[in-house]
Amino acid sequence: MSLIILKIGGSVITEKSSISRAKDAEIDRISNEIVSFKKDSDSQLILVHGAGSFGHPQAMKYRLNEGFDAKGAYLTHVSVKELNSKVLESLNNAGAHALPVHPLSSCLLENGKIIDFQVGHIKVMIEKGIIPVLHGDVVMDRIKGALVLSGDRIIPHLAIALNASQIGAGSDVDGVLDNNDAVIKKITQYSFVDMRKNIKGSGSTDVTGGMLGKVSELLELANKGISSRIFNASRKGVVSRFLYGEDVGTLISDK
Amino acid sequence: MSLIILKIGGSVITEKSSISRAKDAEIDRISNEIVSFKKDSDSQLILVHGAGSFGHPQAMKYRLNEGFDAKGAYLTHVSVKELNSKVLESLNNAGAHALPVHPLSSCLLENGKIIDFQVGHIKVMIEKGIIPVLHGDVVMDRIKGALVLSGDRIIPHLAIALNASQIGAGSDVDGVLDNNDAVIKKITQYSFVDMRKNIKGSGSTDVTGGMLGKVSELLELANKGISSRIFNASRKGVVSRFLYGEDVGTLISDK
DSSP states (O other), rough: OOOEEEEEEEHHHOOTTTOOOBHHHHHHHHHHHHHHHHHHHHOOOEEEEEETTTTTHHHHTTTTSSSHHHHHHHHHHHHHHHHHHHHHHHHHHOOOOEEEEOHOOOOEEEEEEEEEEHHHHHHHHHHHEEEEEOOEEEEEEEETTTEOOOOHHHHHHHHHHTTTTTEEEEEEESSSSSTSSOOOOOOOHHHHHHHGGGBTTTTTTHHHHHHHHHHHHHHHHHHHTTEEEEEEETTTHHHHHHHHHOOOEEOOOOO | OEEEEEEHHHHBOOOOOOSSOOHHHHHHHHHHHHHHHHHHHOOOOOOEEOOTTTTHHHHTTTTTTTTTOOOHHHHHHHHHHHHHHHHHHHHHHOOOOOOOOHHHHHHHETTTTTEEEHHHHHHHHHHTTTTTEOOEEEEEEEEEEEEEEOHHHHHHHHHHHTTOOOEEESSSSSSSTTTTTBBBEEHHHHHHHHHGGEEEEETTTHHHHHHHHHHHHHHHHHHHHHHEEEEEESSSTTHHHHHHHOOSEEOOOOO
C-alpha cells in the first residue's frame, strides 16, 4: 500500500495579508481534487497544511520564537485549529473521511528538534481509509517551553516514521525556479551541486532559506528512497495531477 | 511539587437532556474557583472534563461502540472539541494559562485498552504552570478502528504516568452515598469489603456500574498511594474546597 503525504502551503488556503482569513473556495477546490482521487485509488493519504494568516499573526505578536509565552501559545493554537476545522469540514463535506491530528497534542520538541511524535493513531487512520489532517502548530518544547512547528518540519518526520512512498509540496509557485523563472524539472543530489547557484533567489540568503532549505530537506528524504514534488497547488487541477502521478512541478529524486 | 488531577463530569458543565448545550455560567464559576486556587498555590493541575451532551448524542447516533464509523468519529470529535474550546476560553478569560490536549491526537487503544498515551507534552505544560485540559473523546483503536474513551478512563492512566498526588472527581452528587442517601466519608480497600453492599444502587447493576466501578478504579489508585475524592462540583465552592485540601465528599484512600 503506497502512502502519499500532501502538504498544502498556508499561502494557498489563506489570504496571507489579512488576519485569520481563509480562502474557502480554494479549500473546497482542493478538497474535491483530493476526494476524486481518493475514490479512484487505494493509496493512503496524509494531508499537512500550513497556517498562513492563521496563527502566524499571533505567533509574531507574542514572539513565540523568542521565548515562552503561555497566552501567545494558546491564542496561536486556537487560530491554527480554526483553519484546520475549516479544512476538515470541507474534506468531510466533499465526501472524504478525514480526522484532525493536532501537533500540540501529539508532539514534543527539545530545543526545536522533534523528539516525540506519536504516529500509532495516524497509522490506524490511514489503514481505515481516513485522511489524517495535520498542520503547523505551537508545540511544547522541553527546553524552550513552546515553539512554532511548521508543516514543512512535520513532513520529513512523518515520511520516515510511516515509510511514505511520495511527498507532494503544494505551494503558490510552479516548482523550483531557475534564475530565468523556468521550472527546474528534476533535482537529484548529483545535479543539485551544480544547479544550486542557478536556483532563483540563491543569491539572497533571505529568499533562499525558503526554497533552498526545502530542496535540501527533500533531497535528504530522496536519499532514503522517498521522492517528492514541489508544485503549484494554487493552479486548478495540479493537486489532482500530482496525486495521479503526473509530471508536475519539480521532481526531487535519488535517481 | 504536588500534582492534582481534577475531573469535572459532563453533567456538571452541560445540559444532559439537550444536544450540545453547555452550562456556560457553571463553566465560568468552576474556572474562577480553579484560577483563585492556582494563584494561591504552586500545585500543578490537570483538568479532565466529560462530554455530557457534547459528543454523546453523536456517538450514540453512529453507534461508535458497536463498530467503526468514520463519519460518526469525526462528528463526535468535533462536538467534544467544541465543549473543550468553551472550557479553555473560560479558563483563559479567568486568568489561567490553559492548553487543550485532545485524546484523539495523543492516545491509541487496542481493543479498548490504552496502549499509548503521550504525556511528555503534558509534563512540560504543568512544569510551565499551564493547566492541560483533556476530555472524553473518540480515539483510534488498533483492533476496533475507533472507540469512545471517557474522561474517567483517562484519569488512572495520567495519574500513574505523571505520579499525581491527588485526584478529584467532581460530579453532580455529593459523594459516594449509602442506602440512606448519606455521604460515606471515607472508603479504604478494607472498609470497602463490608461497605460495598451498602453503597446506594449496588442492588441494581445498571446504576452501580457507575459508582461502584468508579470506586473500584479509584481504590486501585489508592493502593498505589494516589488518594482521591468524589464530590459535588455542581455546588458552589466545593471544587475550591477540594483544591485547598478540605474534607469534601468521599475520600478514597489506602489508609
